Amino acid sequence: DCPHPTCSGHGWCVGGTCVCQKGWQGPDCSQMDMDALQCLPDCNGHGAFSVENHACVCDQPWTGSDCSKKACSLDCGPHGSCENDACHCHIGWIGPTCSERLCDTRCSEHGQCKNGTCVCMTGWNGRHCTLSGCPGNCRNRGTCEADHEGIWRCRCETGWDGTDCSAMLETQCNDNTDNDRDGLVDCEDPECCTHHSCNGSVLCVSTAPPIDILLRKQPPGATASFFEKMRFLIEEDSLQLFTNGDNFNQRFESYVPCRLRLLENNAFWTRLRYR
Incomplete structure (x- = not known):
């Protein structure tokens, strides 16, 4: 049997002999091996290696198995990770704490990104504000207005029609003339x-x-x-x-x-x- 049943908690009993963990010596592994301690990890200068726990005990505000990462004071939420006291956001998220959705790059031309939604400028429609709702400024034959759903389109003057107010309508109906040139x-x-x-x-x-x-x-x-x-x-x-x-x-x-x-x-x- 070994001198100590558990080898003082610093080794294993094999065939009646204690096999000590690194940093410990003696028949029952109860004595520190000072020579071995000189070869223990230095924990990057931000902590001390615990022979008892075989792990670095980090100083504040450092963390990690080797005390190489600075603990973060920011809560980056589920869409980012904190490194060196700064949030590194996942793809599609921005902001100091990675809480804001990112819009498609096309949004910036005719819209403004608000938490993942591209809010279009006057006259522009679509998810990324790339669709012109009032082509050619309605050909100066109408006004560009938004409907109850926020969709921009041309409201044409009397006598004109079409998405850009370019289609002439028949407004003189008793002159025996095809005024809008549609054959009728x-x-x-x-x-x-x-x-x-x-x-x-x-x-x-x-x-x-x-x-x-x-x-x-x-x-x-x-x-x-x-x-x-x-x-x-x-x-x-x-x-x-x-x-x-x-x-x-x-x-x-x-x-x-x-x-x-x-x-x-x-x-x-x-x-x-x-x-």
Whole structure:
């Protein structure tokens, strides 16, 4: 048996003999080895090595296994780490304590970063404020205004339309002239249907929306011809026309005005305006 069952807590009993830990000697490992102490870690000059604990005991404000890191007085939270009394933030976070979200670099051109959200300047939209809501300053034919959702867009003057107020509208509806150069004259143009000169015009008579017709009548089958499908929608009043601009999203509008003549069984005439 060993002189001491646990070798004084500084070694291991092997075959009746104490095998001492570094820094200890003697039959029961109870005596400090002064020669070995000279080779112990110096803890970077910020602490002392404990032979009892086999670890550095650091001076304030130092920390780490070798006392090489200065303890931080800052709380860097979950998005950073403190080194040498300063917060080093993780990617996507900034601020003295890494508590502020970082915006995309594109935000700085037309916006201001506020806790990860890019707040756009007047006239700019999008997550990073890269989308112009009022292209070309509305061509000086309107004003750039924000809606209730904070989206900037052009509010065009009378007679103009489009995302940048560059599309001319028909405003003179009784001069027999195609003023907006869209191929439609006076009451042929849906924009004139609200004008007093077009009251009662057959071209401005509105019938029920297609969804209402579909709800009260059996629609043609899937194999029906285009003529049959069109006639199903217009046969009640020989006309299907929308004059309410709210039916369309003008921000995404493009149109091709045309007249379409089809002859199949019974001839009919219709006018299309594609949006």
